[in-house]
Amino acid sequence: MSAAFVYYTTTILVYLGVDILAVWSLNLQYGVTGIYNFAWIMFQAVGAYTAGVLTLGPDTSNGGFQQYILGVRLPEPLPVLVAGAVAGVVALVVGMVALRRLRTDYQAMVMLVISVIAVLLVENVTGLFNGPAGLSLVPQPYGSLPLSSLGYQWFYVALTAVICLVVYLFVHRVTSSPLGRALRATRDNEDAAQALGKDVVQLRLFAFVFGGVVAGISGAVLILFIGAWSPGSWAYVETLVVLTAVIVGGTGNNAGVMLGALLVPVAFNEATRFIPQFGRPGLVDALQWIVIGLLALVFLWFWPRGIIPERRRRFPAGPGRATQAAEPSEVT
Amino acid sequence: MSAAAAGARQPAADGKDFLIADGLRREFGGVRACADATFGIRRGAITSLIGPNGAGKSTVVGIVGGAIAPSAGRIVFDGSDITAMPPHDRARIGLVRTYQLSSEFGRLTVLENLLVAAPSQRGERMRTLLLGKRYWRTQERELLDQARSLLDRFALSHMQDEYAGNLSGGQKRLLEIMRALMCQPKLLLLDEPMAGVNPTLARSIEGYLAGLAGEGLTMLLVEHELGLVERLSESVIVMAQGKVIATGTMPELRARPEVLHAYLVG
Numbered sequence: 001m002s003a004a005f006v007y008y009t010t011t012i013l014v015y016l017g018v019d020i021l022a023v024w025s026l027n028l029q030y031g032v033t034g035i036y037n038f039a040w041i042m043f044q045a046v047g048a049y050t051a052g053v054l055t056l057g058p059d060t061s062n063g064g065f066q067q068y069i070l071g072v073r074l075p076e077p078l079p080v081l082v083a084g085a086v087a088g089v090v091a092l093v094v095g096m097v098a099l100r101r102l103r104t105d106y107q108a109m110v111m112l113v114i115s116v117i118a119v120l121l122v123e124n125v126t127g128l129f130n131g132p133a134g135l136s137l138v139p140q141p142y143g144s145l146p147l148s149s150l151g152y153q154w155f156y157v158a159l160t161a162v163i164c165l166v167v168y169l170f171v172h173r174v175t176s177s178p179l180g181r182a183l184r185a186t187r188d189n190e191d192a193a194q195a196l197g198k199d200v201v202q203l204r205l206f207a208f209v210f211g212g213v214v215a216g217i218s219g220a221v222l223i224l225f226i227g228a229w230s231p232g233s234w235a236y237v238e239t240l241v242v243l244t245a246v247i248v249g250g251t252g253n254n255a256g257v258m259l260g261a262l263l264v265p266v267a268f269n270e271a272t273r274f275i276p277q278f279g280r281p282g283l284v285d286a287l288q289w290i291v292i293g294l295l296a297l298v299f300l301w302f303w304p305r306g307i308i309p310e311r312r313r314r315f316p317a318g319p320g321r322a323t324q325a326a327e328p329s330e331v332t
Numbered sequence: 333m334s335a336a337a338a339g340a341r342q343p344a345a346d347g348k349d350f351l352i353a354d355g356l357r358r359e360f361g362g363v364r365a366c367a368d369a370t371f372g373i374r375r376g377a378i379t380s381l382i383g384p385n386g387a388g389k390s391t392v393v394g395i396v397g398g399a400i401a402p403s404a405g406r407i408v409f410d411g412s413d414i415t416a417m418p419p420h421d422r423a424r425i426g427l428v429r430t431y432q433l434s435s436e437f438g439r440l441t442v443l444e445n446l447l448v449a450a451p452s453q454r455g456e457r458m459r460t461l462l463l464g465k466r467y468w469r470t471q472e473r474e475l476l477d478q479a480r481s482l483l484d485r486f487a488l489s490h491m492q493d494e495y496a497g498n499l500s501g502g503q504k505r506l507l508e509i510m511r512a513l514m515c516q517p518k519l520l521l522l523d524e525p526m527a528g529v530n531p532t533l534a535r536s537i538e539g540y541l542a543g544l545a546g547e548g549l550t551m552l553l554v555e556h557e558l559g560l561v562e563r564l565s566e567s568v569i570v571m572a573q574g575k576v577i578a579t580g581t582m583p584e585l586r587a588r589p590e591v592l593h594a595y596l597v598g
Contacts, residue, residue, distance in 0.1 A: 178455030185448045188437035196449045197423030
């Protein structure tokens with residue numbers, strides 16, 4: 001294997017890890033709980049910017065060519081953890097406003113508007129995160145390790161894998177528990193869930209904040225790998241890529257959406273990268289967006305439950321029930 | 333209390349009324365769906381709520397269940413004023429409702445529909461999430477037993493692993509009642525539980541309701557079929573045009589001209 005190929009492969013693997021975190025986060029909110037979070041990408045951006053300014057140090061460094069708030073240098077892995085926490089707090093604030101009294105379709109509109117406003121805000125208040133130019137030259141974590149350039153690439157892949165594993169343990173604990181069941185009930189019929197004693201607002205807020213934390217972590221993992229983040233990275237349409245991955249893979253199924261992350265943001269984007277340019281400049285990029293939109297539509301029309309649908313939970317039956325384990329076996 | 337409701341029984345002050353609705357009022361736009369509805373529900377029996385279409389029965393159920401906020405009036409349940417209490421808190425103190433239209437959790441199995449309805453589940457608590465299965469497994473087993481005996485009783489055991497969304501209309505009605513029972517109700521509000529159900533199943537639902545009443549469960553039943561109302565309940569509340577116009581037993585009510593008038597003229 002040539003060094004370039006290894007470099008390419010490892011980069012793709014890190015992207016895949018970030019996208020897997022992304023789909024788990026949005027799946028918990030949309031697939032499991034039924035929240036149309038069209039502002040998802042904003043929470044990834046909150047995590048990315050937070051990790052960025054907590055790694056860059058004071059904005060007088062590098063000749064002071066970029067302006068941003070906070071500007072400290074925290075030791076690893078604090079920037080990632082704080083990024084998750086800050087995204088969670090932002091999700092709590094947004095959720096308290098948007099998820100309380102509104103019907104779900106209005107919630108979707110509010111989210112979309114919030115996402116657009118956030119980009120405009122960051123672009124125009126340049127003191128926040130260096131405006132349209134964004135943050136750059138963010139140092140990579142554990143940079144002092146005695147690793148070759150390719151060795152570091154593999155190290156980062158491993159780091160991403162560990163983060164994915166830890167996040168999965170948390171996400172699975174939610175979705176496989178009675179709490180996950182209550183979230184799915186809320187998704188299927190909000191009024192009935194409420195009439196059975198479920199605090200629907202609290203359940204939604206939980207999923208929203210939990211998903212927000214994971215989104216923030218995914219942003220942190222990404223910025224610390226590529227070293228840069230700007231408003232171009234988180235236009236509202238980016239949420240649709242993650243949403244398409246969730247729909248294609250299988251809403252409500254953690255394994256399904258992983259496949260969606262592999263197919264849509266990774267495989268599709270990489271495959272189309274090699275299409276020779278034709279027509280006007282930018283035509284191929286535009287077509288890419290159109291195809292992603294079509295992909296979501298085609299799946300919603302013909303395979304609304306995705307490639308690997310949500311699992312049907314069966315419980316062991318038979319005599320001596322009380323002695324049987326009550327854990328549901330997950331059968332497709 | 334308005335003069336129009338003069339034929340209606342005032343809620344008893346003897347403490348026998350489990351739920352007291354006092355002067356409930358609610359408008360939708362210019363339409364007064366519920367105008368000064370006052371009634372009481374006795375403990376341990378089925379009280380029926382009847383009236384022509386548009387009389388305000390579902391609005392009253394909505395107000396008592398907490399989904400609709402009244403513009404005036406108050407509700408006292410088991411001695412405490414619950415007028416401002418949100419619907420999920422009402423369910424937690426035992427005031428549980430079913431819906432006129434099927435409201436199953438379609439992508440949950442029948443068994444899961446029942447399990448999710450159980451109150452105060454350890455596995456639903458967000459704070460103890462990290463403790464994992466060990467923390468809630470025992471309770472889940474108990475709930476599973478409870479849900480399965482309900483399925484046995486309602487003869488739906490063979491459907492336990494089916495998605496609730498795939499059930500027939502009648503089976504969904506049964507599921508709705510079972511799910512409400514899993515919630516451990518003290519007062520069950522049944523909004524037309526036999527609506528759109530074939531006569532055979534309607535008879536078996538009637539049997540289940542009579543059985544539950546025999547066990548002492550208090551119920552408020554909204555129903556159109558007056559023969560069934562007569563068989564199941566002693567006390568009947570008649571509503572017309574948003575008002576309670578009469579209260580009594582079915583034979584008493586049949587003799588009342590205002591009740592006949594409401595039904596014939598609507």
